[in-house]
Amino acid sequence: MKHSRESNACQNCPSRGEGIFCDLENMELQDISEHKVTNLYKKGQTLFVQGNHPFGLYCISSGNIKVTKTGPDGKESIVRIVTGGDVLGHRSLFTNEYYTATATALEDSRVCFIDKKYILKVIQDKPSVALNVINKLSRDMGAAESKLTSLHQKNVRERLAELLLLLKESHGIDLGGGRFKLDIKLTREEMATMIGTANETLIRFISEFKDEQMIEQDGKTIIISDEEKLIEWANLNY
Amino acid sequence: MKHSRESNACQNCPSRGEGIFCDLENMELQDISEHKVTNLYKKGQTLFVQGNHPFGLYCISSGNIKVTKTGPDGKESIVRIVTGGDVLGHRSLFTNEYYTATATALEDSRVCFIDKKYILKVIQDKPSVALNVINKLSRDMGAAESKLTSLHQKNVRERLAELLLLLKESHGIDLGGGRFKLDIKLTREEMATMIGTANETLIRFISEFKDEQMIEQDGKTIIISDEEKLIEWANLNY
DNA sequence: AATAAAACATGACCTATGTCACCTTCTTAT
């Protein structure tokens, strides 16, 4: 029992270094640990659903979570993907709105939940936490605006190249020899919604990229084999 | 001289109630006033340019500013528009990046500039300011993700209807009889880049909306005359 | 292991919207 509590403690979180609490002392982390609940989500389970009322902050310990928005016609778009060290649900929490998106585990994930009142208190008492939240939001915002521009200005081929490069940055595992495995489980359908295209179209370009030897496939996971060419094709914003 | 300083003081800012300093006392505001510079920008002047290094925070006192991103082919997209009470340049400031966008005055505007070191100190000392920054970022982020989904899931007609409704919320002046004047100067070209389309296409739909009596034009400014119909056509996300 | 269901893949066709060309109407500057 004692053991289980300790293993859930923030001090031992595998993503401790990346999260918004990274600048806190062990003592301070202990206090947070005592105000949180840790949950394990199986692949496909939802943490919260668009329209729900937020009661607190989700803090990802491990696993990948997709954040999707459902449009009026029931179509889904992935707006971002969060990983260990990221927080989730902060947007709606701090603006006092209902959730405007749905969060679903892409794989088995470990997620902590911190009550609203408590996290607001922490943010007010610990400037480093506030600054880290601001920093994370700023980065997310930058990524979102960047995606917006891509969607305006680039064609599907360029957006796919860009997506693969982004996934390499966030989830790439170096296999040596300039090859990188994308360590994230996404269906073609999901990848398609990430760049705002139909899955048939996405599949066509994936095939093209394979023909061009820019990527390979190991089962369902993608391996990037020619990053240079991908960068060229992505037509990146200098 | 004394007068000019006083009229620039944050205590007298027309947007005092909307900004991130809205919860501060007069005394605290005075301190901020003494650490800022106020500038007047003429229509078309830029506050900062994509690629520049940020040195502080811009705080809009009055006027509308467009934030644009230039793609690799030199094409411009408006990613958001900021108004009195909004802050600008916070994203790059807090992530320590170069500016990833350009800010240009859409009309003569009054903008204050606060030095980086000082504003960081304020954020650490005054939790209310930190929370307001988080709140603004969260709202901007929500708007950005919403635009992303629209761009994925909606056609140009729907996006235009949505844009007009958003502009009504942010810049609408009630003319009575269910008519609202959009108090913001945007060219067709600019409106087109806001919804990610070509200006010819945008103009066609504007014409259609006029034919359908949903909007009118008073010179260059648009008047919304049938909000209900616009809402229907926008196919909003419930 | 067998079966069902989901995901992947490819072809044929269609349409929304981008592009180009051209004209008209406002702004702005001299």
Add this chain to the structure above:
DNA sequence: ATAAGAAGGTGACATAGGTCATGTTTTATT
């Protein structure tokens, strides 16, 4: 006041990529 340059507007045409139909492969379930 007038000229020059933006901005607004419209038609003709081309095409990227969406949709639908169909088949194959992979994954999950009993």
